[in-house]
Amino acid sequence: MKPVLDQTHDVELAWKVGLAACLGSGLIELGGAFIAGWVKKITPRAALLATLAGIAITFISMDFCFRIFADPLVGFIPLAFILIQYIGRITLPANVPAGLVAVVSGAALAWGMGRMDGAALANAMHIQAHMPHLFITDMMGATFSAYMITFLPVIVPMGLFNLLGSLQNLESAEAAGDVYPVKSSLAVNGLGTMAAACCGSVFPTTIYIGHPGWKKMGAGAGYSVANGIAITLLCLSGLVGFVAALVPVEAGAAILLWIGITIASQAFQATPREHAPAVVIGFFPALAAWGLLVLEGALRAAGTSVEAVGMKALSMQIPIAGLISLERGFIFTSMILAAMTVCLIEKHYRAAAAWAAVAAAISATGLMHGYAIANGAIVNAYGPSHTWPFVLGYAGIAGVFLLFGMRNKPENHS
Structure with a gap:
């Protein structure tokens, strides 16, 4: 949406192109539902969970x-309740959920110390019906416009990232003891994204991350239903802003911190102990992505950018080219590096070489590691002309694995 807005300064047109992009993402997930089961079958669990972690x-x-x-005066007490129940395994009086106590105590502390804005809360307390509308004409008009063709190189990778992320969340749920059918789960998710686009949303849906954490907190199918009903009512009544003005982010921060801890822990607990190095290797691309996000945010706050500062100047402090390269397509990179490592640990050298070859092929498209710096921003760059060092590098890795693997005993996949 932002590139369209920057080019045209037309907010409505940017929104329409966003609807078309959301529709495209749903179509990709719907189509991917028919092959995702095979991908899940051939990919080691450590590779899928490491990316999520x-x-x-x-x-x-x-x-x-x-x-x-x-803000420890507001944040620490809610954190204490989360830690004492979910890590210390101490049940609160009357079986009151620690999450509820955390939110209430955090909000009470924030209001009691004068951190909140009463006027903003009063202004947000306006109940008004906001019924959904269909925007199919707007969406289809943008879908068959020149903008859709222009931004397909952005839409397709994002759709693939959503598909892969949903698949990884299904694996996380299975590792927590809940098996869901891959095809129907992803297909419904894709249909949900397409329905959202028809109703004016530019945000694709995805299978929600954090299954093991929510399960440990006692959430089940009823929680999902109640959550959906609550969010729907808040949106239809226009009270989302009221809740945001009532409860500070710090009050619920401990819950999200716990969810992240649980997901990361599962990557080690639900995989063989000897696969731990693969999980750790899978962390690096996500760390690079987060690091680049922080760097770009800091530069924007200072009124500058990577392009303005210059790659040469930045490289004197950090290897910026490597940071950006590892960030591009980091979900693919994380999964492939972790899968390759698992295969080496298990002495499946041909399989490790095959994963390296997959990395070379994806790099050749630019979905991994491809980038350019233009108009003050880091953008995706597609084609082997941008990524040929990685293509050759991964091909070399595959060759090394095959060469030295042949000197060992034949693989046993039984």
């Missing part, structure tokens, strides 16, 4: 951890 530590937990320590 890296995302959980960085994009879920880290920001909320910082928020807690930025």
Whole structure:
């Protein structure tokens, strides 16, 4: 949406293109539902869970951890309730959920210390029906416009990332003891994204991350239903802003911190002990993605950018080219590196070489490691002309694995 807005300064057109992109993401997930089961079957569990764990530590937990320590007077007491029940395994009086106590205590502390805005709360207390509408004409008009063709190189990778993320969340649920059918789960998710686009949403749906954490907190199918009903009522009544003005982020931060801890822990607990190095290797791309996000945010706050500062100047402090390369397509990179490592641990050298070859093929498209710096931003760059060092590098890795693997005993896949 932002590139369209930057080019045209037309907010409505940018929104329409966003609807088309959301529709495209849903179509990709719907189509991918028919092959995702095969991908899940051939991919080691450590590879699927390592990617989720890296995302959980960085994009879920880290920001909320910082928020807690930025305001310990509000954040520490809710954190204590979460830790005492879910790590200390102490049940609170009357079986009151620690999550509820955390939110209530955090909100009470924030209001009691004058951190909240009463006027903002009063202004947000306006109940007004907001019924959904169909925007199919707007969506289809943008779908068959020139903008859709222009931004397909962005839409397709994002759709694939959503598909892979949903598949990893299904694996996480299975590792926690709950098996869901891959095809129907992903297909319904894709249909949900398409329905959202028809109703004016530019945000694709995804199978929710954090299954093991929510399960440990006592949530089940009823929680999902209740959650859906509550969010729907808040949206239809226009009270989302009221809840945001009533409850500070710090009050619920400990819950999200706990969810991230649980997801990361599962990557080690639900996989063979000897696969731990593979899980750790899978963390690095997510750490790079988070690090680049922080760096770009800091530069924007200073009124500058990576392009303005210059790669040469930045490389004097950090290997910026490597950071950006590892961030591009990090979900693919994380899974492949972890899968390759598992195969080496299990002495399946040909399989490890095959994963390296897959990395070379994906790198050739630019979905992994491809980037360019233009108009003050880091953008995706597709094709082997941008990523040929990685293509050759991964091919070399595959060759080494095959060469030295042949000197060992034949693989036994039984």
